[in-house]
Amino acid sequence: MSTADLARLQFAATTGIHWLFVILTMGLVPLVAIMHTRAAFTRDPVTRAVRERMTRFWGQLYVINYAVGIVTGLVMEFQFGLSWSGLSKFAGNVFGAPLALETLIAFFAESTFLGMWIFGWGRLRKGVHVTLIWLVALTAYASGYWIMVANGFMQHPVGYEVRGGEAYLTDFGALLTNDSALVALGHIALAALTTGGVFVAGVSAWHFIRGTKETELFRGSLRLGLWVSMLASFFVVVVGEMQRPVIERTQPMKHAVLENSGVAEVQARLVGEYGPGDYVPWQDTIRISMDVMTVIGNTVSTITLIAVALLWKDWLIRRRVxxxxxxxxxxxxxxxxxxxWVVREVGRQPWLVHGELTVEDAVSPVGTAALAVSCAAFIAIFLALAVTNWTLITRFALRGPDATQLGATEPLPGDSPATRAEVAAY
Known part of the structure; x- marks a missing residue:
């Protein structure tokens, strides 16, 4: 394999694995926030106790995924300097700011709010405590926005000018309102909510199969998960289709490949515009990935719609199949x-910054052996983190609320306006 191939393999593997953490984090946190809000403002003590146990159970699964996901994000940042110095040199003046803001939000603001929420059980007023988890959700999506701003520039560079072989930002507003970022962000947000809802519904269904005694807790979780995933999975298809005009306008070759029409004509046009070269990405890979995403999206939408209808009179719960x-x-x-992710990233090949910087030109001038070692090390670390994450999530998910440790700390005297009796009742 060439240096460029190794760099691409490394980035594809690590980014793809990290993306699995991100999509579950973004999908779970709004559901946990909804659960906590309902628990905090429920007056009936029995119902409030159930809903708080629900919040703590799902909140713990979220925290596990977030904590391990943060590690993958930190490690992945090193790749820009190690493997893609050409990208940093050309576009660092433009998307360095969005990446820095994403880092500040994800690793400082979001982590701070989450830490306060984790250790605030029994010590903070309920309004403050609930606000914290909503701030976690807000910063999670704000972090996603800044990442998409940076990625959107790579998909469709706007608001810049090239001087001396380097891109310089000239219009920050154009960068922030790039269609390639905003429409994709909506699609990703809905995909994340679908993922979180299906995860909550699936784990809840498993506990009903096992004959759980926490009937009310998992009935409420099942309903919330199904309603969220049903609505999100419907609109994710709609917003996904909204990207086609943007792709047709900004990435004609990707559009031609997806439509399986006019590839040769677009190739000839791009040769005339950018010079000799192969501007056709891996067609089969893109089409298969697109088909898989479309089929799964429609399947999940159909399943969740039927499941929501069967929630009436607990028909769903009584049918194990x-x-x-x-x-x-x-x-x-x-x-x-x-x-x-494959459609979005592979579809713009051979460009790293579309129309401006190719993958070959962006790779760092390092030896093949050194890059092979770093590639193997990165992939091994990320696979180990992924296995660790899902092992922990599966273990705590199957154990149920009784194994939940989040929020189990007894309040200290004077720490909270809530009485010890109320905390014990929760």
Missing amino acids: LLYILVATVPFPFVAAVGG
């Missing part, structure tokens, strides 16, 4: 998310 289907559906959104 349907519950098993929900459990089996849990991996589907993750597979679809990877398919979407």
Whole structure:
């Protein structure tokens, strides 16, 4: 393999694995925030206790995924300097600011709010505590926005000018309102909500299959997960289709490949515009990825719609076959998310910054052996983190609320306006 191939393999593997953490984090946190809000403002003590146990259970799974995901994000940052110095040299003046803001939000603001939420159980007023988890959700999506701003520039560079072989930002507003970033962000947000909803519904279904005693807790979780995933999976298809005009306008070759029409004509036009070269990406890979994403999206939408209808009079809960289907559906959104990522990233090849910088020109001037070692090391670390994450999530998910440790700390005297009796009742 060439140096460029190794660099691409390294970035594809690590980014793809990291994306699986991100999509579950973004999908779970709004659901946890909704659960906590309902728990905090429920007056009936019995219902409030159930809803708080629900919040703590799902919140713990979210925290596990977030904590391990942060590690993958930190490690992935090193790749820009190690493997893609050409990208940093050419576009660092433009998307360095969005990446820096994403880092500040994800690793400082979001982590700070989450830490306060984790250790605030029994010590903070309920309004403050609930606000914290909503701030976590807000910063999670703000972080996603800044990442998409940077990625959107690579998909369709705007608001810049090239001087001395380097891009310089000339219009920050154009960068922030890039269609390639905004429409994709909407698609990703809905995909994340679909993933989170299906995950919550699938785990809840598994506990009903096992004959859980926490009937009210998992009935509420199942309903919330199904409603969120049903609505999000419908609109994710709609917003996904909204990207086609943007792709047709900004990336004609990707559009031609997806439509399986006019590839030769676009190739000839790009040769005339940019000079000799092969501007056709891996067609089969893109089409298969697109088909997988589309089929899974429609399948999940159909399953969740039927499941929501069967919530009436607990028909869904009483039919084990349907519950098993929900459990089996849990991996589907993750597979679809990877398919979407492949379409977006592979589809713009051979460009790293579309129309300006090719992959070959962006690779760092390092030896093949050194890059092979770093590639193997990065992939091994990320696979180990992924296995660790899903082992922990599976273990705590199957154990149920009794194994939940989040929020289990007893309040200290004077730490909270809530009484010890109230905390114990929770």
